[in-house]
Amino acid sequence: MSLGRLGLNRPLTSSVDVCRVRGRAFEDILDGYFPLEESIRQLMARQGFASAWITLLHAPVMNIKGLAPTDPVPFSLRKTYAGMIERMDVFARATGEGLQLDGVGRWFWLDPRDEAPRFAPTIRLGEPAFVRGIGVDRDHPETASGQPANTTACVRVPRGTAVASALSSAVHELGWTSGRAWGGYPLTSGIQPAHDAQEPHVLTGEEFTAGRLEGIVQAGEASDMHSYVLVDTSPDQAEKEALELARLL
Amino acid sequence: MISEKLNNQITQIGPQTPAGEVLRRYWQPAALVDEMQGSASKLAVNLMGERLVLLRNDAGGFVLTQRVASPDEAPAHFPDPESIEIVDGGPVYPVVEKKGIFFAYMGPGEAPEFPNFDCFRAPDSHVFAFKGLWECNWLQALEVGIDPAHASFLHRFLQDEDPADSYGKQFRDKAANLDMPMTQVLREYPRPDIEVEETDFGLKITALRHMANDLTHVRVTNQIFPQAICIPMSREMIITQWHVPVDDQNCYWYTMFTSFSKPVDKDVMREQRLKEHRLPDYAPLKNRRNNYHYNPDEQNTLTYTGMGLDINVHDQWAVEGLGPIQDRTREHLGRGDAAIVRYRLMLRKAIKAVESKKEAALPMRGDVDVSRIVGPLSNDAIATTKDWEAASWQADMQRRSECPWDASV
Numbered sequence: 001m002s003l004g005r006l007g008l009n010r011p012l013t014s015s016v017d018v019c020r021v022r023g024r025a026f027e028d029i030l031d032g033y034f035p036l037e038e039s040i041r042q043l044m045a046r047q048g049f050a051s052a053w054i055t056l057l058h059a060p061v062m063n064i065k066g067l068a069p070t071d072p073v074p075f076s077l078r079k080t081y082a083g084m085i086e087r088m089d090v091f092a093r094a095t096g097e098g099l100q101l102d103g104v105g106r107w108f109w110l111d112p113r114d115e116a117p118r119f120a121p122t123i124r125l126g127e128p129a130f131v132r133g134i135g136v137d138r139d140h141p142e143t144a145s146g147q148p149a150n151t152t153a154c155v156r157v158p159r160g161t162a163v164a165s166a167l168s169s170a171v172h173e174l175g176w177t178s179g180r181a182w183g184g185y186p187l188t189s190g191i192q193p194a195h196d197a198q199e200p201h202v203l204t205g206e207e208f209t210a211g212r213l214e215g216i217v218q219a220g221e222a223s224d225m226h227s228y229v230l231v232d233t234s235p236d237q238a239e240k241e242a243l244e245l246a247r248l249l
Numbered sequence: 250m251i252s253e254k255l256n257n258q259i260t261q262i263g264p265q266t267p268a269g270e271v272l273r274r275y276w277q278p279a280a281l282v283d284e285m286q287g288s289a290s291k292l293a294v295n296l297m298g299e300r301l302v303l304l305r306n307d308a309g310g311f312v313l314t315q316r317v318a319s320p321d322e323a324p325a326h327f328p329d330p331e332s333i334e335i336v337d338g339g340p341v342y343p344v345v346e347k348k349g350i351f352f353a354y355m356g357p358g359e360a361p362e363f364p365n366f367d368c369f370r371a372p373d374s375h376v377f378a379f380k381g382l383w384e385c386n387w388l389q390a391l392e393v394g395i396d397p398a399h400a401s402f403l404h405r406f407l408q409d410e411d412p413a414d415s416y417g418k419q420f421r422d423k424a425a426n427l428d429m430p431m432t433q434v435l436r437e438y439p440r441p442d443i444e445v446e447e448t449d450f451g452l453k454i455t456a457l458r459h460m461a462n463d464l465t466h467v468r469v470t471n472q473i474f475p476q477a478i479c480i481p482m483s484r485e486m487i488i489t490q491w492h493v494p495v496d497d498q499n500c501y502w503y504t505m506f507t508s509f510s511k512p513v514d515k516d517v518m519r520e521q522r523l524k525e526h527r528l529p530d531y532a533p534l535k536n537r538r539n540n541y542h543y544n545p546d547e548q549n550t551l552t553y554t555g556m557g558l559d560i561n562v563h564d565q566w567a568v569e570g571l572g573p574i575q576d577r578t579r580e581h582l583g584r585g586d587a588a589i590v591r592y593r594l595m596l597r598k599a600i601k602a603v604e605s606k607k608e609a610a611l612p613m614r615g616d617v618d619v620s621r622i623v624g625p626l627s628n629d630a631i632a633t634t635k636d637w638e639a640a641s642w643q644a645d646m647q648r649r650s651e652c653p654w655d656a657s658v
């Protein structure tokens with residue numbers, strides 16, 4: 001993943017990269033009935049985001065055979081096409097061609113034959129879905145002149161580093177007392193099923209308090225780093241509304 | 250568009266059903282105190298798919314237990330008290346009387362405390378309770394109540410009444426301090442912006458109607474988890490209404506009308522409503538079998554539906570018209586259905602919490618001190634600036650400060 005694409009500023013350290021970004025916690029409603037990637041694209045356009053972590057909970061979905069992504073939704077739903085997302089954490093980012101969706105989730109289909117190793121981005125929501133997440137603002141002239149908000153950051157951690165202490169250290173470096181993190185997922189491999197024993201570097205909103213990194217960390221190559229979006233949950237931050245939202249994530 | 254199976258999950262309420270188990274974690278209105286006349290000691294109650302009887306015990310209290318019922322009796326069957334036979338060894342559910350309604354707790358473990366909502370807090374003189382039967386599933390009955398846009402269409406009045414004649418009627422008062430009847434506001438501004446906020450009792454739903462001269466009409470209504478709403482009726486009164494399943498295909502609305510300043514004129518309120526219902530089952534006189542007294546001439550000149558001036562009939566027609574259980578495989582929700590979307594998420598989360606034995610995560614359960622939950626704020630206000638939140642808050646505070654009972658929040 002390229003840092004520029006996320007609209008990041010200069011890294012603050014070389015071992016664990018911590019970059020403040022213009023972004024914020026948000027809540028919104030994803031439209032139903034369109035392909036998921038289209039509903040997310042519209043959400044990001046509405047919110048002015050270049051990338052975003054989005055959490056979906058208890059969202060009905062439908063996988064209608066033979067329906068092209070641009071086809072209108074049918075009048076009624078046959079039961080064999082229905083399913084439910086129990087929880088899904090999706091990282092969406094605008095690419096040259098469109099939108100890339102990666103992430104991890106738990107979902108099921110009423111017809112087990114619909115099970116697939118990936119959740120296709122063309123699957124449609126069966127209802128509009130209320131979602132929360134963290135968005136990184138699109139880099140455009142009006143926002144570039146302003147000060148970056150001090151509530152979101154991107155963090156890159158070398159593979160092999162203890163993620164918890166790296167993120168505690170990042171929270172410390174940002175001057176926050178606590179923060180919540182999403183990420184650590186390979187970015188380009190689509191939306192995969194969550195495992196019962198999730199790899200410890202995959203984070204879906206875990207909270208970290210400020211701490212110092214102990215031990216020596218080797219900086220890795222860009223391809224050898226886990227990337228995270230971090231949101232400020234410090235009780236003493238200036239923007240109370242941002243805090244309230246971040247706590248709800 | 251959800252499958253039948255996923256629809257069953259959120260609509261069916263019998264014992265051991267997912268939504269039924271959620272509803273059983275809360276006090277349910279079981280009967281009106283008006284129904285237990287004089288020295289009667291038994292009253293048939295049909296609740297949550299169970300055939301029950303309300304019993305007066307020797308100590309003067311009440312319990313709910315099972316009664317013998319034939320499988321072919323009507324959903325809202327009310328046998329003569331003398332003919333009711335009790336099932337030996339059936340469950341015994343605790344009952345409490347609150348402001349004219351008997352509430353029953355049909356769930357496991359200890360029943361939760363009652364929150365300090367205005368309807369429970371006001372003196373008896375300021376609360377009037379009534380009920381009515383709707384022949385449809387409870388969820389569609391609830392969902393019309395959390396859709397702030399429908400009032401501009403379904404309850405559209407083509408002529409405005411003198412607000413002086415508005416006592417005890419929904420939407421007929423003046424809108425807040427504006428010299429405009431509520432009916433005109435709804436008619437002329439049919440596309441509200443809708444904001445939904447999760448609260449400790451459920452949802453706060455704000456509908457904003459941006460009007461001429463930079464005025465904004467702010468209407469705050471609420472969803473009280475799991476199946477009640479709290480909405481303004483007039484400047485004087487608010488409505489707290491539960492949609493209580495009789496079975497999967499029938500429900501009662503139970504309403505507490507709570508008055509802030511003056512005592513409720515219960516005789517007028519009862520008389521208005523008894524004109525529209527029959528006893529003993531409180532079935533509405535206008536119904537599917539008589540086409541809800543639909544009159545095309547009236548529809549041409551007076552109301553959107555042509556079904557009379559009682560807005561309850563409009564809602565009843567709208568929700569019964571969807572069928573006994575709304576077929577949600579054919580449903581298409583939009584962004585205006587924000588509160589419905591949020592409510593279903595809460596319900597599905599609650600279903601999951603009960604299934605995974607995390608009941609403390611349910612709204613108003615667990616360690617929450619529910620006696621501290623007050624209000625909820627529910628009113629119509631006119632904002633003259635962009636700060637509509639302040640205008641709404643101020644209007645409610647003024648009403649509360651002038652109130653003879655303690656309505657402070």
Ligand SMILES: [Fe+2]
Nearest residue numbers: 393399400564
């Ligand atoms: Fe209505």
